[in-house]
Amino acid sequence: MPDAERAALEAAIAGDVRALTAESDQIGYHFAGLHSLTANDFRALLAVTVAENAGRPLTAGELRTRMGMSGAAITYLVERMIASGHLLRDSDPADRRKVKLRVADHGMDVAREFFTPLAAHTRTALAGLPDSDLAAAHRVFTALVGAMGAFRTELDVSAG
Known part of the structure; x- marks a missing residue:
């Protein structure tokens, strides 16, 4: 995947996370x-x-x-x-x-x-997605939670 497409996909995921956070x-x-x-x-x-x-x-x-x-x-x-x-x-x-x-x-x-x-x-929304997509989404969310946790730790250290 070209760098521009990858950057656009990462930006879309970041936007999705913000929207998910707002709904939550x-x-x-x-x-x-x-x-x-x-x-x-x-x-x-x-x-x-x-x-x-x-x-x-x-x-x-x-x-x-x-x-x-x-x-x-x-x-x-x-x-x-x-x-x-x-x-x-x-x-x-x-x-x-x-x-x-x-x-x-x-x-x-x-x-x-x-x-x-x-x-x-949630079950209804995910029903049409194959298990492989759900597994990939889980890997993405795990990576995002890790990144957010690392950033929070940096913020905690700089605030302390």
């Missing part, structure tokens, strides 16, 4: 509104969910760093999220002195109820 933000806004969550509450819930699903649950300190909040602000947010039944604290099995944040059953239930229709829309 709006869906998150609706979810937060339905469950009396602030934007930061939703961001925290999403960060905890993603980390937990990746097998790397966050501590409150890691969440604080990820969200760029003060210690007092993250403590207040976490306490509120625990009181509302969205999050819980769990001892780290590898180091019982550490406490990891996890999504509570209530948090999983309300997320499942809200996002199940999105899963159905």
Whole structure:
């Protein structure tokens, strides 16, 4: 593929990611509104969910760093999220002195109820695509998440 075509394809993918992010933000806004969550509450819930699903649950300190909040602000947010039944604290099995944040059953239930229709829309949208396209898309998303994570790390280092 010529360089110009490759650059155009990469630009189209970058535009798709921005559009996906914008749609995701709006869906998150609706979810937060339905469950009396602030934007930061939703961001925290999403960060905890993603980390937990990746097998790397966050501590409150890691969440604080990820969200760029003060210690007092993250403590207040976490306490509120625990009181509302969205999050819980769990001892780290590898180091019982550490406490990891996890999504509570209530948090999983309300997320499942809200996002199940999105899963159905996603299945319908992807139904006509061959498995090889889905595998390629997964590789692309994995690469993009890695690139965004590397950029976030650079931003965290330069801000710290």
